[in-house]
Amino acid sequence: MTNVKARPRSPRLRPFIQALHYHETELEGGLERIVPTGRAHLMVNLAAEEFRIHDRAHPEKMSRLRGTIFAGPHSQSTILDSTQMRWLAAVEFCPGGLGYFLGVPANEAGNQVVNLDDLWRADGATLRERLLDAPSPRERLLILEELLLEHLEGEFDRALALAIAALERGMRVSEVAARLGLLPRTLERRFSARVGLTPKRYARVRRLQQTMRTIRNSQACDWSSLAAQHGYCDQSHLVHEFRELADITPTDYKPQSRARNNHIPLAAR
Numbered sequence: 001m002t003n004v005k006a007r008p009r010s011p012r013l014r015p016f017i018q019a020l021h022y023h024e025t026e027l028e029g030g031l032e033r034i035v036p037t038g039r040a041h042l043m044v045n046l047a048a049e050e051f052r053i054h055d056r057a058h059p060e061k062m063s064r065l066r067g068t069i070f071a072g073p074h075s076q077s078t079i080l081d082s083t084q085m086r087w088l089a090a091v092e093f094c095p096g097g098l099g100y101f102l103g104v105p106a107n108e109a110g111n112q113v114v115n116l117d118d119l120w121r122a123d124g125a126t127l128r129e130r131l132l133d134a135p136s137p138r139e140r141l142l143i144l145e146e147l148l149l150e151h152l153e154g155e156f157d158r159a160l161a162l163a164i165a166a167l168e169r170g171m172r173v174s175e176v177a178a179r180l181g182l183l184p185r186t187l188e189r190r191f192s193a194r195v196g197l198t199p200k201r202y203a204r205v206r207r208l209q210q211t212m213r214t215i216r217n218s219q220a221c222d223w224s225s226l227a228a229q230h231g232y233c234d235q236s237h238l239v240h241e242f243r244e245l246a247d248i249t250p251t252d253y254k255p256q257s258r259a260r261n262n263h264i265p266l267a268a269r
Contacts, residue, residue, distance in 0.1 A: 001025050004137045008145055015156040016097035020144055021090040022137040029082035031059055031266040032256065035212070035246040036074040038197060038205040040098035040109070042116065042144075044068045044128050047087035053113055054079035056247055059266060068116040068128050072098065072109030073196040075205050077247045079266065089131055089140050091148065095164045095202075099194035101151045106196035123147060160194055163187060167203040170231060207231065208245050211238070215253055216261060223250060 002024040008017045018039075031054060045051055045067040055061040056077050071078075073095075099106035102119055116124030127147065134140045159180050166176045176199065177187040191199045211230045215221055227238040242250050248264065255261040 001027075002137065004141065006138075006141055008148075009142075010145060010149060012152065013145065013148055015161075016094055016100055016152065017148065018092040018094045018097070020141040021088070021092060022140055023088045023090070025086050027086070029084075029086065032080055032082050033247065033264040033266055034074075034078045034080060035208070035248070035253075035262045035264065036076055036078075036205050037209060037262060038073050038075065038195075038202050039095060040073045040093045040106075040196060041071045042069070042091040042093075043071060043085075044089045044131055045085060045087070046089060046128065046132060048084050049128070050084065051113070052081035052084050054081065065113060066115045066117065068124055070098070070102070070109055070114050070116055070119065072106070072112045072114070073202075074111050075197055075201045075245060076111055077245070078113070082263075089144060091144055096156070096160050096191075096194045098196060100153050100156070101148060103151070103153070105193040107192040110192075110196035120151065123150070157190065157194060160190060163191060163199065164195070164202075167199060168206055170203075170207065173199045173203065204241065205245060208241060211250075212253055212261070215250065216255070216258065221250070226250075 002022070004022040006020050008014055008020065043051070049067040051065045051067065051069055053063050053065060056079055059079050098109065102109060104119070116127065118124070130143055131140045134143055159182070163176050163180060166179070173187070174184055177184045180187065188198055195202055197205070207230055211226065214226060214229065223235045223238065227235050232238040232241065239249055242248055254264060256263040256265055
């Protein structure tokens, strides 16, 4: 097994890119439900020329995409076949980072998985072969970084960065807009264009992630106390959010491992 994770070498990319990843494994894999994070990824399948995406409500229904994709920020779960992902290169975008690389507003990629060549044309179509021809994992990550620099447009919106940080702390959208001196609709338009989700939807997903972190770190959960701790109205509100955003209940949250805490294996059908 080989895992390489690196921050971008270029200072220009660091406000936009959380990490570059290279991954090889011999694990068998299978269908996995990926709970939403609100974050976006560029992924290149080096083991096969496709990704298999399964319907979140009916996993037996499957569609195929080409081997290089943008996975936009999601506020719903997705189901992937990880048997097709044993050899992978990927880019993990910072919150709001994706919108500076697409050439279109990020909300056009929200809750979507799209072929990279639909947006980057020839660069997207040839990326996989370029990575396969590279002699080492580090060289593959450098190719990714060079291509990202070619497609980077603009400087990171400082107001957007402040809005993201405030929502992560649990501040209400209306209060965030007021503190930035923006109308709520103006904040929503700017936020959605760069992040890919509305501020409210993003805040709900990030609260879900914080709740799951508490579950992982607890020996046993008092669900009513957990709901109050994370700002849910009550236990039924907590359950509703899990079902709507992740398609599971809180008690169904059993991640594959602590390292892959957003991946929930699906039982064989």
